[in-house]
Amino acid sequence: MRPLNTLIYLNYLIFPRRIRCLTMLAARLHGAYDLSVEDVKIPRIRKNWVLIKVDAVGICGTDKAFYKGTYRLFKKPLIPGHEICGKVVEVGKNVPKDILDKKVVTEINITCGKCWFCTHSLFTHCPYRETLGITVDGGMAEYVLTPYRNVHEVKLEPPLPGSNIAILGSGNIGLLSLQVLKLYSPLNTVVVVHKNSPKVIFTRKLKEDYVITFEEAMELKKKITPEGEGYDYVVEATVALKDCL
Structure with a gap:
């Protein structure tokens, strides 16, 4: 067995939860009307973050405005998409393991959690805020990385008849x-x-x-x-x- 293949095999045995592929498909926006599906690297896990395998992503009016050039892109190229639903497939070392395999939705704002606004629950005013699918890569991809505190498990059953x-x-x-x-x-x-x-x-x-x-x-x-x-x-x-x- 060649050294590289041996390394990949050992990685499979030692880290069974780790995503073994190195790349994923993602929709990347390079400018107005310039959208393409490309192979990109799967984001590397961080200690307080989770990796989500995307099941569905909504198309917001903001995504449409970026595509048509009505809004300028904050990042080029950009993976758009901030209305995301999927399953948690990998977690950082500081994240509870019981969130693995759970279906979740995500928050759009990635905040510092330390400034005055964050400590007073005014997260949308965080001066260090990043925005999923707007200033950082979003969910129009096979996988997306987001902070653990930004995910909410989907638990609700369909409403009962007569509700x-x-x-x-x-x-x-x-x-x-x-x-x-x-x-x-x-x-x-x-x-x-x-x-x-x-x-x-x-x-x-x-x-x-x-x-x-x-x-x-x-x-x-x-x-x-x-x-x-x-x-x-x-x-x-x-x-x-x-x-x-």
Whole structure:
């Protein structure tokens, strides 16, 4: 056996959890309308980070703006994608091993965790913040590396038949959530919008009883849950909750 092959074989035996391939496929954006699928190195694990095998990644309006050149690229080439779902396949030495093989979603902001803003839970104000898929490589690849504190295990089961669900907001995320929830029939789903929003007219075209104002939602809650327990599930899809008030 040649020395290189021997080294790879030993690596397989000693580190069974380590990704054995050295490269992965990734979509890389070099400039406006210049996107290609390329072989790149798989990111090396860090002590407080996890490596995720990507199952799915959403295409955000930001990704579209980068592709069309509406937004300038902060990094060239860039692997875009910050709406990521996948399975943890490798962890750093400071990360609990029980997260391995778990399905997770990721946060977009990679923060220092030490500055005044981070220690006061104002993570989006961190002056040292990096942004997954925007200033650093993201999830439009076979694997993505992210801090352990940025992942959230996906534990929720599909809603039970007959559940009462409120979606706060009627933008892209709110309306896409409605379309997904309509697949889990029968459910009692409503979309809550601002009473003066022009979206009231537009979204009511989907189905008359799907779209209601905040005031109507409160009245409906009293009607369907007279003891005050409220909705079984709430999808928060607004920039700020005041948008629905």
